[in-house]
Amino acid sequence: xxxxxxxxxxxxxxxxxxxxxxxxxxxxxxxxxxxxxxxxxxxxxxxxxxxxxxxxxxxxxxxxxxxxxxxxxxxxxxxxxxxxxxxxxxxxxxxxxxxxxxxxxxxxxxxxxxxxxxxxxxxxxxxxxxxxxxxxxxxxxxxxxxxxxxxxxxxxxxxxxxxxxxxxxxxxxxxx
Amino acid sequence: xxxxxxxxxxxxxxxxxxxxxxxxxxxxxxxxxxxxxxxxxxxxxxxxxxxxxxxxxxxxxxxxxxxxxxxxxxxxxxxxxxxxxxxxxxxxxxxxxxxxxxxxxxxxxxxxxxxxxxxxxxxxxxxxxxxxxxxxxxxxxx
Numbered sequence: 001x002x003x004x005x006x007x008x009x010x011x012x013x014x015x016x017x018x019x020x021x022x023x024x025x026x027x028x029x030x031x032x033x034x035x036x037x038x039x040x041x042x043x044x045x046x047x048x049x050x051x052x053x054x055x056x057x058x059x060x061x062x063x064x065x066x067x068x069x070x071x072x073x074x075x076x077x078x079x080x081x082x083x084x085x086x087x088x089x090x091x092x093x094x095x096x097x098x099x100x101x102x103x104x105x106x107x108x109x110x111x112x113x114x115x116x117x118x119x120x121x122x123x124x125x126x127x128x129x130x131x132x133x134x135x136x137x138x139x140x141x142x143x144x145x146x147x148x149x150x151x152x153x154x155x156x157x158x159x160x161x162x163x164x165x166x167x168x169x170x171x172x173x174x175x176x
Numbered sequence: 177x178x179x180x181x182x183x184x185x186x187x188x189x190x191x192x193x194x195x196x197x198x199x200x201x202x203x204x205x206x207x208x209x210x211x212x213x214x215x216x217x218x219x220x221x222x223x224x225x226x227x228x229x230x231x232x233x234x235x236x237x238x239x240x241x242x243x244x245x246x247x248x249x250x251x252x253x254x255x256x257x258x259x260x261x262x263x264x265x266x267x268x269x270x271x272x273x274x275x276x277x278x279x280x281x282x283x284x285x286x287x288x289x290x291x292x293x294x295x296x297x298x299x300x301x302x303x304x305x306x307x308x309x310x311x312x313x314x315x316x317x318x
Contacts, residue, residue: 017239025231028231038241042241045241109226131190131224132229132230137189152189152197162227163223
């Protein structure tokens with residue numbers, strides 16, 4: 001990161017190669033639109049380049065800083081937009097030996113995606129950082145600029161809401 | 177820690193006690209070792225595994241985004257105004273200076289190689305040159 005602060009493009013390329021997938025998947029989990037997620041990932045790294053000098057490794061890890069930039073951009077976009085993205089179509093199941101198990105797993109995943117769409121942006125962010133990215137509660141709270149208590153509360157509510165949405169969809173049979 | 181507290185913590189933090197807040201882990205491990213505790217964790221663990229599924233990001237997609245960032249940076253840097261000494265050193269600004277320098281060099285060279293003609297000092301030449309000067313001064317279109 002110190003080399004990026006010194007305006008070395010080679011170092012910046014390495015940084016992007018290492019962290020761009022991370023930025024894209026967190027953005028995609030929140031905005032649920034791959035094209036918009038790509039825009040957010042690119043904008044996030046432009047900000048990293050522009051503000052590299054202000055990054056202090058003693059205050060936070062680079063990934064925490066990057067997550068914070070990505071989350072702010074994603075929340076900003078979802079707050080402004082007037083449409084809801086379409087859910088991605090489920091893939092065609094293959095006929096391999098694990099086809100039935102894969103079908104069940106795909107179905108569960110699709111159900112979960114639909115339930116995730118019902119959450120608020122912040123709740124999706126909490127789930128993305130803690131469960132998907134595997135951050136500790138403390139790290140995820142820092143990336144979201146929340147206190148530990150507020151993060152715990154958001155996480156608990158997000159998981160409860162997910163379970164409730166899944167249960168409702170199962171009752172209605174809307175996932176079948 | 178009671179079983180209810182344990183359940184509430186599991187509903188919030190999931191089925192892996194090691195990811196729970198540090199102060200709760202010690203007591204939680206004891207309950208996790210019991211049959212009821214294990215059942216609670218198993219139930220939450222199923223949800224954890226589903227939530228841990230990440231959207232697939234292909235390497236080409238990430239590389240394309242990185243390339244676009246570099247292109248945007250290059251275009252931003254081109255648009256930024258340059259300091260005056262940099263602007264002066266760009267080639268269109270150097271054309272007048274270069275042509276002036278060429279003219280000076282050509283003049284110096286011609287002065288060195290061209291034969292210097294001394295004006296004649298005989299009487300006829302003097303009269304003729306005076307007449308030329310007056311002709312230019314009083315009647316010429318120049």
